[in-house]
Amino acid sequence: MIKYLKDRSYYEDLYDKGTVEWGLWHEEYFFNRAKDKKVNKLSKEMAKGLCRIYLYFYTGDRYVKREDCINKWMERDRKEDDLLENTLLPEALCFMCGEPMEFAHKHLKTDFKEDEPHVEFIFHCKECEVSSVFNNKGRDDRIPWQCPDCKRRLDIKHKRKNDVITTKEHCNFCGYHHEDKLDLSIKPEVEKSPTMAELKKFREDKLRFCLSPQEGMKYMESVANLERLNKIIGEIKEKDRKPKVxxxxxxxxxxxxxxxxxxSGCENVTFSDPDTVGDVVFKFKAIDSRERGAYDARKIVKKAVITKFTGTNWALMSDGVTYRLGILEGRLKGKEYSEDIIY
Ligand SMILES: [Zn+2]
Ligand SMILES: [Zn+2]
Incomplete structure (x- = not known):
């Protein structure tokens, strides 16, 4: 039976191989740009500089994510082994003769449209020469000897010549004909083990792209410093955005x-002694010099005072401007300057 979970070293090698391949790909990309005759000298120098910066962050990032990624891969494969081991065999009766079918094989199936993988079982009935596939969608019965056109029994003949097996299917009723050749001399491609030179080259590249724990720690410290610096710059910018008071x-x-x-048409302006408990507050009093009603006088004076002191540390208090027998009164509040006031 297929076992999905492998030794940790398998995943470590897989991850490092990925890091090296991507590193080389990007190096090649920037290198080609630097080699390009159409690209000017400045751009070539920039390409080299960008390559260094890119690889610095790329290799560091691969180091930071390495443990987590390997753990996730192992967890995924462990779960798949559990699923394959613990999913119960379905009860499979032959759809032709009604007798129990013979279990042939089970494997894990991952449908990309579905999130979770599931187990697929294959059963045979030797007597009837049929098979059935059981999965999370139910069962799918297969009759290899059935004519796809008229559904009658095909005449099937196998013939071997040297390494080639020819299968001929013929329907004596409707004339359907199909031939298949299986060449046994074609062996499935087995991944070649790397030569010594290739292995040496890989190890050299690995030293460049896969950081050691010391190098990784250094990278993480630099990134943390950079983040702190970014935060400070952000705070300075934020302060600059605040309107000046x-x-x-x-x-x-x-x-x-x-x-x-x-x-705004007032005379005899006087001020009270400022109150300095908490914010500084003082009262103003003035006589309306124009023939206008209380409503207009209050509105005009209020608007003029608010407009005048917008953007300063002073503001008209919320009780606004009052008007009694031609006397206008109001209060102003002043804040000592601090970073948190925005008018
Ligand atoms: Zn059967
Ligand atoms: Zn037929």
Whole structure:
């Protein structure tokens, strides 16, 4: 019976072989670019530089993922062995004679459309010369002697000449004819074992592309440093994106407030003593110099004050601007500058 799970060294070799093959492929790719006559000198130098950078990250990444990938492969094969071992044999009765069929073979089947592999069983009935395949979709009966056209029994003859076996199928009823040749001299291709020179070359390449634990640790440290650096750069960029806040002193803010109130039709502007518990807060009071109603006066003054101090560390407080008998009042709040304020 086929065993899927192999020794760990098998998977390690498989992984390293993959690393070497991909490494060589990429080296070749950049090398060809550097050799290309149409490519200018600068691009050639760039190709070489890119190759070095690419291989640095590629070999490092292969090192980082190696253990995990090998464990996953082994786990997959272990599961497949379990499945093959533990799936119960189906009860197979011949669809021709009704007698139990003879178990011939079982194997694992992986349908790419389905996630999970399943076991497929093949049974024969020697008496009736038929077979049945059982899988997760049910059973599939096969009659090798049946004419595909009229479904009557074919006349089948085998003839051997040297290494070639010819099978002739003929239907005496409808005339269907089919011939198959099997050449026994053609042997399935067996993977050649590598020569000493090939093996030496592979080991040399492996030293270049498969990192040692020391080299791997060094790579991981560099990547962690790079990530830290990226984070810092990201934070700096984020800070730059924040709108700049113009910080005004109490003297400056009161001067500007007086100007904006006057420009919005107010006179006799006075300020209260600033409250310095928590944020700095002070009150302004002014007399409306224009003949306009409370609604208009409040709206115009409020809008002018908000607009004036947008982008600074000062803002009109949420109670806005009040109006009583021609007196306008409001409060401004100032924050000491810190990184977290955005207006
Ligand atoms: Zn049978
Ligand atoms: Zn036929």
């Amino acid at each position: 113009k910080v005004l002193s109490i003297k400056e803010v009161q001067k500007q407030l007086k100007e904006v109130l006057k420009a």
